[in-house]
Amino acid sequence: MRPILMKGHERPLTFLKYNREGDLLFSCAKDHTPTVWFADNGERLGTYRGHNGAVWSCDVSRDSIRLITGSADQSAKLWDVRTGHQLHTFNFDSPARSVDFSVGDKLAVITTDPFMGHTSAIHVKRIADDPDDQTSESVLVIKGPQGRINRAVWGPLNQTIISGGEDTIIRIWDSETGKLLNESDKEVSHKKNITSLAKSVDGSHFLTGSHDKSAKLWDTRTLTLIKTYTTERPVNAVAMSPLLDHVVLGGGQDASSVTTTDHRAGKFEAKFFDKILQEEIGGVKGHFGPINALAFNPDGKSFSSGGEDGYVRLHHFDPDYFNIKI
């Protein structure tokens, strides 16, 4: 079906997130205002004003009441989804990159970039039921990995935190003590910057995308490499279909070298792969620039992509898609 073009951001997209019901789509971009859309028809519902820098990622609570965003203005903010009011601001010494609510939404993991002498860090914050009781204190701070940590998410039962970033290694930390429990084998791990990380619906496995032009599927508990998907472009964004055994990879040439070449050189396609056979099944073109963000609707019947070109494209699948056989 024809994609719905959602124009609301003025700068490249950075992150996309559906709520649990799949009726709302939250988008983050390098302009300072995260936006919420109707996930069905792409109508803009509202924006969250208050950040003073690029917004790198967001997460929405299970009940769709709270939104958390991480921004380059060295803060992470809690919002009331419905009213757009700021509930709390967590201030840091360096830009906040990735945010993720735990199971039960009582904790949030936030990563911060290395900046002006500060090393990168993973912070765990307690999220209070009542916003008035909210404090900025960290329950736990983990430091260690070199370079930016592009994504950190909760493992099963909030017992672990999984992180991946510029140093190409995926690490699993104990979320109570901050101890390093496991790290990915150098032999099989990514060779370049890990740009994205997406969990499966049940959290049992996750997919990482990297500038080494591949995406890899890992077991969350043992950190065993299960699958590798190779493509022709650096991978900026990954997503897994909750419905079918498909994965989607998005990316493209570096934004800086795009303008020097023909538009065909970039291959700004969202590529679909068979999750089990690791074979490419198709591609969705359209963005005029690399794809920076991908998200599947929880019902698996539509997905959206966000590009360097500032557009969000919302794709509802044709009936044919559900009968692909290879």
Added chain:
Amino acid sequence: MADVMLMKEIDDTAASLGIDLSQIDFDSIRLPPGEDFGIKSDDEDVYRDENLEFDSGFGNIIVVDNLPVVPREKFEKLEGVVRKIYSQISVIKDDGFWMPVDPETKKTLGYCFIEYNTPQEAELAKEKTHGYKLDRSHIFAVSMFDDFDRFMKVPDEWAPPEVKPYTPGENLQQWLTDDKARDQFVIRAGSDTEVLWNDARQLKADLVYKRAYWTESFVQWSPLGTYLATIHRQGAAIWGGGSTFNRLMRYAHPQVRLIDFSPGEKYLVTCSCHETSNPLDANRVVINFFDVRTGKVMRDFKGTTHDFPLGPGGLPKWPAFSWGGGKGDKYFARMGKNLISVYETETFSLIDKKSVRVENVMDFSWSPTDPILSLFVPELGGGNQPARVSLIQIPSKEELRQKNLFSVSDCKMYWQSNGDYLAVKVDRYTKTKKSTYTGFELFRIKERDIPIEVLELENKNDKIIAFAWEPKGHRFAVIHGEAPKLDISFYSMRGANNTGRISKLTTLKGKNANALFWSPAGRFIIFAGLKTQNGTLEFYNVDELETMASGEHFMCTDIEWDPTGRYVATSVTSVHEMENGFNIWSFNGKLLYRVMRDHFFQFLWRPRPPSFLSPEKEEEIAKNLKKYSKKYEAEDQDVSLLLSEQEREKRRMLKEEWDKWVSEWKRLHEEEKLARQLLRDGEASDEEEEYEAKEVEVEEVLSSHEEVLEYDQE
């Protein structure tokens, strides 16, 4: 900086030793090299310089013997004379001159040591002054310092050489016996060099041998495909063998930059270019001719860049010597000023001990099969003496044919691969001399008296973009016109009805192509728009005069047919960073498979030696192709069946493996269910994890209206 001494301490030490510091000229103090008496210099450059010296070793030193033995009074005079001789060749290093003196007689010993900055300079000095006559009784004997060790080891008595038992060599042509008749190719990407089979049936490349840092700059196949040559700092090496690649021979040539095989791969020519320490001097060029099998140097040429003009990249124009006389590797030639030097490989010396004198010769080329040279001489004397193209027979140096040409600006010669025809592209001035137009002179070498035909394009002002002979054939293709609208014309030397006259076969108008690639088997040709034209490809059948397919390999930089003409490789090499890799196409333009590799430098098909089949036999096979192809078609079928079987099996395995993971995850997920509910304050629903695609039927009333039907009651 360690241990800085305070000035006061120095004064104190000096005073205690009774030295008046103000009386000492510090510059006159010289410490033996490599010794600092525990005092570290605070000048860091000194350290760096010293390191450099260690690197050079004794290779820079020559020993000059047979000098006059002189008493002390004449020492300085002799030193002056010797220094003068040797500093003419190159700059002698500071303290690089040492003439020992007999401590008893105070006379010199009749030899001295001279050190230069580089081994190349030392080598040059040795060459130039060995045998130099200072006077009648003093003829210099010059040797390298490093050679002394070698000379000392020569045993005094002759011992018969040990007879080594015969060890059968490997079959160097084993790759030709592949039962699937596949071809090999070599690629270089990043630091890896890989040799692969082109397994077109299975649509993939199959690795034969892979090695990191196999070569330091590039690799090259020998012309018959027997060897793969690699380039290293110390020289070149060749590799080959049965199942894998072993090093067969090494050819020592420090800093070798360029190599070239003779067409019959008997000889390997290597070239290096060295900078001299004097920036005004021309760079030195060393060219060695090696026997490929024994590794012996057959002949070397040393000269400067005046003798070997530079081509692109600051290296001598390559090949500096061109091989002729067909596969026998009998002759090679080089153009000099007003002469062409032709050497023969029996003695590695000039034929008849002298070069062929041709005033003002501009260009020459060999027939690919016969010992015939074609050469081009431009107009002389402001048009009084016409330009000419001549054919010269070697070794008789007899002129076979000559053609005078008027108002010529430039000539290019193109030989057909069998040496049957020679096309000379002639650029002539128009009458006003303001512009040029192009025509062709076509020589029929194999016919009596070598008749020449003149061919002019229909539109005389068209520029010629590319010209290519059909390999082993009688046709040629020309791209002409003004970019971007170019035309491609085909001509045949046999004429339409074998009339023996040149005739045009067809002209294709408005093509977007700037390069021509004939299949090595003839008949098929690819028009390609390389580089600026984004890599458009058109596969054309010249027998039927029809386009078989068009394709595109975006940003393609190189195209190479495999030696059999069955497949084509198009590649994007690392001239730019993107899209690096190669595509393999069938001869009729079907894309078979593609491989992407970062930092992709080279793609080379392994050449095949010429077929042993006679032309009659080949024709017979072509006629009865159906009969012969049956067997291979059956094989193809088997392979594809096997492939799909394997594929099914593989998929089944993957599926099973995946199902195992999923059931494990389900179990764990179930186990953790209670704990998860607790984390959610007892919220029981875990349902979001199991989305089900339910089909819901919804009936909607779109519209309704009533109609009264008349009912006839009768």
